[in-house]
Amino acid sequence: MSRVNGSGSQDPHVEVSRVRLRFGSREVFRDLSCDFPRGAISIVMGGSGAGKSTLLRLIGGLLRPDAGEITVGGDRTSGTSPAEVLRARRRLGMLFQNGALLDSMSIFENVALPLREHTENGEAEIAERVSARLASVGLEGVEALLPRELSGGMLRRAALARAIVMDPEIVLCDEPFSGLDPPNVARIEELLRDLNRSRGLTLIVSSHHIASSLRLADQLVLLQGGASICGDPGELSESHDPRITEFLGADARAHVALRAAAEAKA
Numbered sequence: 001m002s003r004v005n006g007s008g009s010q011d012p013h014v015e016v017s018r019v020r021l022r023f024g025s026r027e028v029f030r031d032l033s034c035d036f037p038r039g040a041i042s043i044v045m046g047g048s049g050a051g052k053s054t055l056l057r058l059i060g061g062l063l064r065p066d067a068g069e070i071t072v073g074g075d076r077t078s079g080t081s082p083a084e085v086l087r088a089r090r091r092l093g094m095l096f097q098n099g100a101l102l103d104s105m106s107i108f109e110n111v112a113l114p115l116r117e118h119t120e121n122g123e124a125e126i127a128e129r130v131s132a133r134l135a136s137v138g139l140e141g142v143e144a145l146l147p148r149e150l151s152g153g154m155l156r157r158a159a160l161a162r163a164i165v166m167d168p169e170i171v172l173c174d175e176p177f178s179g180l181d182p183p184n185v186a187r188i189e190e191l192l193r194d195l196n197r198s199r200g201l202t203l204i205v206s207s208h209h210i211a212s213s214l215r216l217a218d219q220l221v222l223l224q225g226g227a228s229i230c231g232d233p234g235e236l237s238e239s240h241d242p243r244i245t246e247f248l249g250a251d252a253r254a255h256v257a258l259r260a261a262a263e264a265k266a
């Protein structure tokens with residue numbers, strides 16, 4: 001891994017080590033290593049096609065690397081032991097790119113789905129858990145509605161409720177801000193921050209949205225050329241490494257400068 005300040009993570013919750021992956025002739029990861037610290041918000045950035053969704057799918061055990069290792073809480077999702085992969089997956093909740101709620105099912109049934117698949121919970125327990133998780137993302141009274149009856153921002157929050165319904169330790173969010181207007185971006189940002197603080201969740205979020213990434217991130221992971229560069233937002237935005245400055249651009253510097261100025265005043 002390339003770290004801007006040269007230090008590794010103290011308490012990695014997810015470790016990606018020397019991963020190589022190709023799809024046919026397309027090499028997505030050449031030598032990818034990065035740690036995702038426990039209880040931190042890590043934002044994975046990179047241009048379209050850089051491999052953000054692929055990295056989240058590798059961590060979630062939905063894809064296997066050609067070489068290298070991925071561990072989630074010490075269990076390998078890159079391994080061949082189904083019991084180990086299952087243990088790792090139980091620690092994870094996933095919010096997929098574009099939400100991916102099932103159109104023909106009510107919001108209640110969509111959020112209840114992981115509980116029905118992976119637990120022996122009875123109906124009363126399921127109903128209570130689903131309503132509590134919907135309330136925690138600011139959705140009440142929508143249980144009976146179909147996904148098409150919700151706005152884009154509400155749908156994203158319902159998908160987030162589904163991702164946390166099993167009380168995971170880690171949530172993988174693929175582009176949670178895409179296609180949302182600024183008030184909804186702010187709302188999702190606030191929810192993610194709240195989940196991280198109140199439940200100590202480790203969040204691994206892919207995003208194109210530079211301003212919200214800089215506001216949220218404890219760690220940024222920039223994917224480029226099949227490898228990664230990690231650092232905190234301040235480190236990355238002050239770096240003179242051309243791979244970083246080209247990607248982050250003037251926005252990042254301006255934002256960090258503004259934040260530093262605001263903190264100095266407070």
Ligand SMILES: Nc1ncnc2c1ncn2[C@@H]1O[C@H](COP(=O)(O)OP(=O)(O)OP(=O)(O)O)[C@@H](O)[C@H]1O
Nearest residue numbers: 023026028046047048049050051052053054055097
């Ligand atoms: N199942 C697959 N089969 C073949 N190629 C794939 C597959 N999944 C991803 N790819 C390729 O891998 C590369 C990385 O794709 P990925 O979807 O991870 O990018 P991304 O960074 O998430 O992009 P975006 O910002 O557009 O969501 C792309 O070149 C893509 O075409």
Ligand SMILES: [Mg+2]
Nearest residue numbers: 052053054097
């Ligand atoms: Mg993607």
